[in-house]
Amino acid sequence: MSYEELLTELSLANERFVVMTAENRALIRNLPQLLGKRFIDTGITEQTMIGAAAGLALRNRVPVVHALASFLSMRAFEFIRTDAGIPSLPIKLSAFIPGLLSDANGPTHQAIEDVSIMRGIPNMTVFAPADEDDMVKMMPAIWASPKPAYTRINTRKTSYVHAPFEPGKAEVIERGTDVTILTYGLLFEQALIATEILKSEGLLVGLINMRSLKPVDEQAILNSVDQSELIVTLEDHFLTGGLYTIVAEVLLKHQKTARVLPFALNEKWFKPALLPAVIEHEGFSGKQVAEAILGYQTSHIQPEILKPQFAE
Amino acid sequence: MQNNIRDNKELEAIALNVREHIIKMSTDGGCFTGASLSAVDMIVYLYAEFLNLHKDNLTDPERDYLFLSKGHDVPALYGTFAELGLIEKERLANHLSINDHIYWHPNTHIPGIEFHSGSLGHLPSVAIGVAMDIKIRGGANKVICIMGDGELNEGSCWEAVLVANAYKLDNLIFVIDRNKFQANMATEDLIPLEPLHNKFTAFGAAVSRIDGHDFNELRRAFEKYPFAEGKLNVVIADTIRGKGLPSIQARADRWFCNFSAGEVEQLLQELHGEHTTQLTSETLVVR
Numbered sequence: 001m002s003y004e005e006l007l008t009e010l011s012l013a014n015e016r017f018v019v020m021t022a023e024n025r026a027l028i029r030n031l032p033q034l035l036g037k038r039f040i041d042t043g044i045t046e047q048t049m050i051g052a053a054a055g056l057a058l059r060n061r062v063p064v065v066h067a068l069a070s071f072l073s074m075r076a077f078e079f080i081r082t083d084a085g086i087p088s089l090p091i092k093l094s095a096f097i098p099g100l101l102s103d104a105n106g107p108t109h110q111a112i113e114d115v116s117i118m119r120g121i122p123n124m125t126v127f128a129p130a131d132e133d134d135m136v137k138m139m140p141a142i143w144a145s146p147k148p149a150y151t152r153i154n155t156r157k158t159s160y161v162h163a164p165f166e167p168g169k170a171e172v173i174e175r176g177t178d179v180t181i182l183t184y185g186l187l188f189e190q191a192l193i194a195t196e197i198l199k200s201e202g203l204l205v206g207l208i209n210m211r212s213l214k215p216v217d218e219q220a221i222l223n224s225v226d227q228s229e230l231i232v233t234l235e236d237h238f239l240t241g242g243l244y245t246i247v248a249e250v251l252l253k254h255q256k257t258a259r260v261l262p263f264a265l266n267e268k269w270f271k272p273a274l275l276p277a278v279i280e281h282e283g284f285s286g287k288q289v290a291e292a293i294l295g296y297q298t299s300h301i302q303p304e305i306l307k308p309q310f311a312e
Numbered sequence: 313m314q315n316n317i318r319d320n321k322e323l324e325a326i327a328l329n330v331r332e333h334i335i336k337m338s339t340d341g342g343c344f345t346g347a348s349l350s351a352v353d354m355i356v357y358l359y360a361e362f363l364n365l366h367k368d369n370l371t372d373p374e375r376d377y378l379f380l381s382k383g384h385d386v387p388a389l390y391g392t393f394a395e396l397g398l399i400e401k402e403r404l405a406n407h408l409s410i411n412d413h414i415y416w417h418p419n420t421h422i423p424g425i426e427f428h429s430g431s432l433g434h435l436p437s438v439a440i441g442v443a444m445d446i447k448i449r450g451g452a453n454k455v456i457c458i459m460g461d462g463e464l465n466e467g468s469c470w471e472a473v474l475v476a477n478a479y480k481l482d483n484l485i486f487v488i489d490r491n492k493f494q495a496n497m498a499t500e501d502l503i504p505l506e507p508l509h510n511k512f513t514a515f516g517a518a519v520s521r522i523d524g525h526d527f528n529e530l531r532r533a534f535e536k537y538p539f540a541e542g543k544l545n546v547v548i549a550d551t552i553r554g555k556g557l558p559s560i561q562a563r564a565d566r567w568f569c570n571f572s573a574g575e576v577e578q579l580l581q582e583l584h585g586e587h588t589t590q591l592t593s594e595t596l597v598v599r
Contacts, residue, residue, distance in 0.1 A: 018445075018448075037447070037448045038448065040444060040479075042475050042478075043474070043475065043478065045471045045474070045475060047433075047437065047468045047471060048436075048437040048440065048468065048471045048472050048475050049437075050437070051434055051435070051436070051437020051438045051440065051441065051468070051472070052437050052438070052440045052441035052444060052475070053441060054427070054437075054438045054441055055437070055438040055439060055440060055441020055442040055443070055444070055445065056441040056442070056444060056445050057441070058426070058427065058438070058441070058442055059373070059441070059442055059445035059446070061445060063441075078431065079434065079437070079468075082428075082431055082434060083427075083434060083437075083438060086428060087420070087427070087428070
């Protein structure tokens with residue numbers, strides 16, 4: 001099932017759903033005909049779209065709004081914080097091409113501080129599915145919640161079949177005593193590859209798909225720290241404010257220390273190109289991550305990284 | 313029960329009382345006195361006569377909506393609510409108290425306030441969302457958003473007019489409190505707005521420009537609602553900052569006021585035409 005199929009099914013079944021976009025229709029091409037007046041495209045106006053979503057929510061609607069992640073999270077930031085956050089309205093933000101998924105667009109389109117700024121808003125919840133299967137399993141609960149939500153949309157297909165989603169819970173893929181990789185979003189696929197390489201090099205490896213960054217599954221992080229010698233955070237986000245920071249906050253809160261190796265964008269935007277080259281260039285491929293953890297080169301072969309479908 | 317007063321003498325009496333409330337809030341921390349006094353008459357007219365909105369239907373989905381986007385003039389709203397029974401008059405004495413919610417900007421702890429404001433340029437789009445939902449449901453409710461003229465500097469106001477035009481929201485009325493001043497100076501000296509009527513017309517709205525202190529003109533404008541089928545309604549209400557108090561009227565430096573108790577007593581007399589006040593309290597320009 002795709003995002004669009006899921007949204008179609010749920011919004012046809014529930015009159016409260018209103019689907020909105022700031023002229024970003026890539027995910028929802030068929031919905032205008034199906035929803036009629038419950039499909040609202042405000043044009044290239046992220047601020048007005050969020051304000052209008054608040055007005056619709058005041059009238060008991062659940063607006064599911066779509067825009068490119070960078071413009072949604074930053075152009076409209078104050079509207080999200082003030083008009084969705086303060087009254088805690090159930091406005092559902094679907095952020096398209098977040099993180100590395102903006103591949104060749106350039107730094108204007110790079111939403112790599114979105115987790116940081118969105119989780120800083122009281123009442124806001126923040127999610128990052130690992131792939132399309134994960135997303136389709138997560139969205140029904142996200143949309144059913146009474147809270148505002150920001151989701152990093154991720155339509156990439158992987159071969160992994162995810163467990164059912166429990167709000168506030170991470171998905172524990174594997175447990176291991178040597179190293180545990182914590183990740184979210186599209187780099188989950190690379191983390192899976194890294195896990196296999198590390199295992200074949202003889203390490204006992206854990207892997208956790210965080211799924212929900214706010215609220216975060218503190219217990220999953222604490223268990224990893226208790227069980228593993230080394231914690232790795234892997235994320236397509238600035239080092240500041242994302243998963244690495246979340247782990248630090250959780251450890252400090254529970255008065256724990258750990259060895260943590262972060263993979264993130266440290267005080268820089270990434271070099272724009274098509275996604276496979278970007279992942280390699282930033283050192284985020286599964287093979288590169290595994291070798292950085294091992295401290296030596298291996299003869300393992302990095303599986304091909306698929307290009308994204310065309311994104312408007 | 314609709315208020316629906318339709319009697320100028322009665323509206324004038326309410327407005328006079330609201331102005332008294334505003335003056336009494338202009339001390340012990342103060343408030344945006346000048347900006348509140350310019351909006352009193354339009355707010356009194358809308359709640360007392362025009363809108364289907366009163367103390368007994370505040371949660372009725374069929375009610376009319378009023379959004380105060382120019383949030384710093386909320387003393388005019390508090391005063392009107394006290395006069396029309398939405399809140400108790402005694403509660404106004406809690407202005408700026410830590411034990412209540414009667415502070416410098418609107419918030420939904422106060423019955424009758426539909427949405428919080430304070431950051432300019434937000435509520436035009438929130439009002440659009442409400443008007444859109446009413447259109448989807450085929451409702452007859454009216455939606456009003458009051459904006460300041462200085463607020464029109466914000467690009468989001470004009471974005472909202474574009475979208476309201478695109479969606480033919482003729483159930484939505486943007487009311488501009490055109491008191492000719494923004495925070496520190498005359499609008500035309502900083503970011504000129506005129507010809508304002510033409511700007512809105514060019515954006516596709518049906519526009520009416522009136523004296524915002526004249527109940528006959530207010531009635532004549534609003535009773536034409538909807539002004540034109542499929543068009544956003546805009547009322548440009550020409551007003552005077554500080555209206556009712558000659559000693560502060562139309563002055564750039566009397567936006568936010570924090571008067572002494574003695575000045576408040578004199579200003580209350582001045583409001584009733586008894587004399588003018590010699591103000592000695594510090595002039596607060598920027599807040």
